[in-house]
Amino acid sequence: MRRIGVVGAGTMGTGIAQVAAQAKFDVLLYDVDPAALTRALRRVEADLERHVARGRLTREEAAEAVARITTTTALGDFARAEFVIEAAPEELELKRGLFERLDRLCRTEVVLATNTSSLSVTQIGALAGRPERVVGMHFFNPVPAMRLVEVVAGDASGEAALQAAEELARALGKEPVRVKDTPGFIVNRVARPYSGEALRLLGEQVATVAQIDRIARLACGFRMGPFELMDLVGLDINFAVHRSVFEQYFGEPRFRPHPLQERMVKAGRLGRKTGVGWYCYEDGTTVGGPEPARYAAAPTPRVPEVNRVAVLGDPDLADLTASAGYRLVDCCADADLIVLAGPELLEGRQPDPRVVVLVEASTRSTTEMAGRMVNPARLVGYGGIPRVSRRQLVEVAPGLRTDPSATDLAVRFFHSLGRDTEVVADGPGLVAARLLACLVNEAAFALQEGVATAAGIDAAMRLGVNYPKGPLEWADEIGPDRVLAVLEGLQQQTGEERYRAAPYLRKRVQAGLGMRA
Incomplete structure (x- = not known):
């Protein structure tokens, strides 16, 4: 030929x-x-x-x-x-x-x-x-x-x-x-949650456009944040693809477009090609875009009022903490700061009411977890999906009753570990875990429906949209059980059908298997 x-x-x-x-x-x-x-x-x-x-x-x-x-x-x-x-x-x-x-x-x-x-x-x-x-x-x-x-x-x-x-x-x-x-094939289907969920995060005021893009870049490793990508592709094209996939799946809630998309298109704010979208552009340069990492290159010194830290459930984070000059202790009663890698680690513990407690908040809101505390003002949520050791930026999520001084201490603590921070609104999944869980879930639906093999789906997302990892590879790195827990937390809090877990994902968790095995 x-x-x-x-x-x-x-x-x-x-x-x-x-x-x-x-x-x-x-x-x-x-x-x-x-x-x-x-x-x-x-x-x-x-x-x-x-x-x-x-x-x-x-x-x-x-x-x-x-x-x-x-x-x-x-x-x-x-x-x-x-x-x-x-x-x-x-x-x-x-x-x-x-x-x-x-x-x-x-x-x-x-x-x-x-x-x-x-x-x-x-x-x-x-x-x-x-x-x-x-x-x-x-x-x-x-x-x-x-x-x-x-x-x-x-x-x-x-x-x-x-x-x-x-x-x-x-x-x-x-x-x-x-x-x-099938509608959208692999890439145009599985990629829908990246912009779709980002729009919902913005609409719910969980974080700003620049914060979401910065978290996507520095916490997840994406080359471009979802709003940067929409501006590059064109908001009119992005909206048209969302509508097309939504209609072809007969109104499936996972693909529902967001009113913000239509508003931007009707306003002529189409992105780079019109000079204004989610960002403004001057001579091809983005104005007010997400900032690069700051503390990864130059961590701050140890927080003066914290010497002894108890880190439970995350050995890598414990190593980071020790490397930053803190003394690790096993007993929460001896700690100046407590870091718990999941809400289940709160069970049976009642720390000193004066001590700040940081809890990984991807599956449960900080406000909900604070109900178990004697002093809910000292509880602060943080993002640990992906693990803190594998990201340059950590989301910090104060609950409705969190004292600002506790939030400030959490921010300074992560800066001392060489991690940037973004303070976001409270809610399951925060930003990074919510984006990744929805991407994994859509890939699981596609795999369940025989759209492609697990290896094919991962390869398509890496090669077609430059994802740093395939969604099913991400699922196995995070743990399918934790991805499922994020989705269940989102569905419980919002009541939205769009967060229902793919039956295939649930079955793999029940069998104790990874998504690619």
């Missing part, structure tokens, strides 16, 4: 044509608009010129790649193609019509692939006389840079066609992941 046809000279079609030409395939690029074809070739030339300037390509290699692309406004020319990838606008009837024509024009052995990101491959190929040769090949933008291709099996897609699509993806330097034909 040496000759590939690409239908559509928009952003995605141009990117696909470029990577195919760079992989030494002859490319036939089609569009009804000759001007679009001219613009496409100019974009390819400009992008390859940037590669030459950076030393990634020679000028001869760039010229050869451009020369391999032939443009046409006649779909009949695809009779010469050996594999066809359609990248037309996301309109079902337009794509169905194209596949009906391509089925007649192309040779019987030619695979017809659609680059749809939100439509059903089965529906797109329904009018083709040989639907067994119709598959999905969902590339990600920008195509030259993104390694993932979701290879989507429609209901009628043949195994030979799917294997051919996977082989072509590898030949283009991409990593294919086999996916069942």
Whole structure:
């Protein structure tokens, strides 16, 4: 196979044509608009010129790649193609019509692939006389840079066609992941909670936009916070995908869009492309974005009024505490500060009412846990999912009755451990654990429904949206039982169906198994 046809000279079609030409395939690029074809070739030339300037390509290699692309406004020319990838606008009837024509024009052995990101491959190929040769090949933008291709099996897609699509993806330097034909496939479905839950955190005033983005970056390791990412993609596109997935799942509460999205779109605050979204942009630079870590590089000295610290349930945090110059003690009665890695460790303990107690608050609110204390004013919640030792920033969550002096001591204590802090409103999951638990839960639903394998889901999220870990890998690192506890805490407090745990997640916890075993 040496000759590939690409239908559509928009952003995605141009990117696909470029990577195919760079992989030494002859490319036939089609569009009804000759001007679009001219613009496409100019974009390819400009992008390859940037590669030459950076030393990634020679000028001869760039010229050869451009020369391999032939443009046409006649779909009949695809009779010469050996594999066809359609990248037309996301309109079902337009794509169905194209596949009906391509089925007649192309040779019987030619695979017809659609680059749809939100439509059903089965529906797109329904009018083709040989639907067994119709598959999905969902590339990600920008195509030259993104390694993932979701290879989507429609209901009628043949195994030979799917294997051919996977082989072509590898030949283009991409990593294919086999996916069942379901709304959103893997990435556009499993990624929904990242922005969806961030919007709910903002709407509930748990934290500000910059705080949520900073926590996502420094506590979870994401390259971009959810609001930064919405601004980059475009709030109109983000809102449209949320609505599409929500409607295709017949109003499933997990995918419900948030009113803030619609408000921003109607106000024309679409992100970087309009110069204002969740942030403002001047000359491509974000104004008021999340700040980098401060205390990770320069921890403060030990808190003067704290010498002896009891750390229970988290050996890594105990080691951090000792390294910062505190004396570790085993008995809470001897401590100036008590740190408990979970609410269950409060059972049977009544510390000195004057001592500040820090409790990991991802599964229960600080206010609820304070009801077990003689002096609830001295209890402060903190975020420990992921573990404090594995993050640069810790959320601090005072309860409704927490004294400000206790919150201040908690902040200074974590700074002395080399951890930044953000003080957020009280509630199960705080920010980091809430984002991660919802991502894990959606991945568990997808796994349960056979959308892809566990390895495929994790690979798709790492490669398609640059997550630092796959959601199921995260689940096994955190512990599926703790993820389940976060979801149950959220559902108990909010009463919302959107936090119901995937039955598959619950079963794995009951069996004592990880999500990837």
